[in-house]
Amino acid sequence: MIRILFTFGWCALAVAVALLILGVFTDPVRDQRVWLETELTNVAPPAITFDTAPDVDSTALQRTITGKANLWRGLVAPPKQAATAPNFGNEMAGVVITRDQIGTGDQVQVRVRVGNDTRGQWMGKGAVVKGWTIVEILPREVKFSKTQNGTEYTGVLPRGNR
Numbered sequence: 001m002i003r004i005l006f007t008f009g010w011c012a013l014a015v016a017v018a019l020l021i022l023g024v025f026t027d028p029v030r031d032q033r034v035w036l037e038t039e040l041t042n043v044a045p046p047a048i049t050f051d052t053a054p055d056v057d058s059t060a061l062q063r064t065i066t067g068k069a070n071l072w073r074g075l076v077a078p079p080k081q082a083a084t085a086p087n088f089g090n091e092m093a094g095v096v097i098t099r100d101q102i103g104t105g106d107q108v109q110v111r112v113r114v115g116n117d118t119r120g121q122w123m124g125k126g127a128v129v130k131g132w133t134i135v136e137i138l139p140r141e142v143k144f145s146k147t148q149n150g151t152e153y154t155g156v157l158p159r160g161n162r
Helices: 002-025 030-042 058-066 069-073
Strands: 095-102 109-114 121-124 132-137 141-148 151-158
Touching: 095 151, 121 132
Parallel strands: none
Antiparallel strands: 095 109, 109 121, 132 141, 141 151
């Protein structure tokens, strides 16, 4: 059985070598290559001529175009007015972040007092206070962010006493 497989392997190798040698000496696309080369030598680009305009009075044209005030009004948009940034201090007036804290890591929450609320509410990351979102709670401060007109603004409030 092994001898048959060995003989079959040598025969397959001999056939592969014979096909390789045959491929080296014969070029199956030689006729197409010769035809393409002759066609490419016969191809010539068409002749193109450009008629030039007679002398043009460019200053007269410029005066005509720039003299039309309404021409540019429709083409050029008026400049956009810059949006005013939110005032973090004014918007967050009356907000007190206490030192009280529950949870750890991303689950941490702090007590937030707004206005006359003496008890406060427990708020964590992602909670919204007066339009500002809590982004990060640190031991000494709380970071807020607000997106307005495609721009992100940030602010920080310190954590006070109980």
